[in-house]
Amino acid sequence: MRPVGFYGDQILPRFTNQILSGREHKEIRSRVVGGLYGEVLEVGFGSGLNVPHYPSGVDRVLAVDPATVGRRLAAERVSASPVPVEYIGLDGQLLPLEAATIDHVLTTWTMCTIPNIASALGEIHRVLRPGGELHFAEHGLSPDPKVAKWQDRLTPFQRWWAGGCHLNRPIDRLIEEAGFAVTRMDNFYMKGPRPMGYMFEGLATKS
Numbered sequence: 001m002r003p004v005g006f007y008g009d010q011i012l013p014r015f016t017n018q019i020l021s022g023r024e025h026k027e028i029r030s031r032v033v034g035g036l037y038g039e040v041l042e043v044g045f046g047s048g049l050n051v052p053h054y055p056s057g058v059d060r061v062l063a064v065d066p067a068t069v070g071r072r073l074a075a076e077r078v079s080a081s082p083v084p085v086e087y088i089g090l091d092g093q094l095l096p097l098e099a100a101t102i103d104h105v106l107t108t109w110t111m112c113t114i115p116n117i118a119s120a121l122g123e124i125h126r127v128l129r130p131g132g133e134l135h136f137a138e139h140g141l142s143p144d145p146k147v148a149k150w151q152d153r154l155t156p157f158q159r160w161w162a163g164g165c166h167l168n169r170p171i172d173r174l175i176e177e178a179g180f181a182v183t184r185m186d187n188f189y190m191k192g193p194r195p196m197g198y199m200f201e202g203l204a205t206k207s
């Protein structure tokens with residue numbers, strides 16, 4: 001249920017770029033990139049809003065995202081960054097990388113949107129080196145049944161207008177089911193409507 005045409009291609013990436021640029025988002029971005037180094041894969045690179053936060057130990061970022069407008073919106077951030085960014089693909093569900101070649105993977109506000117998130121997490125697990133880490137800041141299913149009920153109700157509408165975004169994905173369970181050990185997890189609500197803002201921020205290791 002990904003919007004196509006002018007809205008999906010042109011308007012939605014610009015709108016997403018705006019709504020994910022706030023101060024609270026920036027604070028989360030600067031925390032979740034902590035400890036990244038070496039060769040980093042960012043799945044759902046979008047408009048490159050994490051680029052200014054990459055730590056100096058990162059040698060190179062390999063970017064994957066289907067949105068071509070996102071690349072244009074990212075161009076200034078990418079050219080100002082001391083960390084080189086290379087676009088390597090369009091789909092996190094099928095990564096054009098050898099197995100066990102990547103030190104770290106970063107995803108932010110992306111696991112909600114990738115159509116087959118289990119496949120994408122399987123691919124992320126495949127390309128990480130043993131001991132490599134997935135750094136994530138993702139919104140998803142609240143443990144509060146009242147909020148979760150609203151997330152279920154609102155998800156069809158959210159998917160329709162927000163590029164396939166699900167409000168009700170159990171992010172922690174999906175990460176564990178892909179074979180990761182979650183080593184750090186902070187859960188909280190962002191400011192704003194609770195169904196949209198239950199967060200899973202943390203680290204998961206490929207054992």
Ligand SMILES: C[S@@+](CC[C@H](N)C(=O)[O-])C[C@H]1O[C@@H](n2cnc3c(N)ncnc32)[C@H](O)[C@@H]1O
Binds near residue numbers: 046064066113
């Ligand atoms: C809500 S945006 C978040 C963008 C960015 N990660 C951020 O934090 O600003 C979701 C992103 O997931 C991307 N996306 C959708 N399907 C994808 C797929 N199959 N593989 C990789 N990225 C995908 C979208 O194009 C979009 O850039």
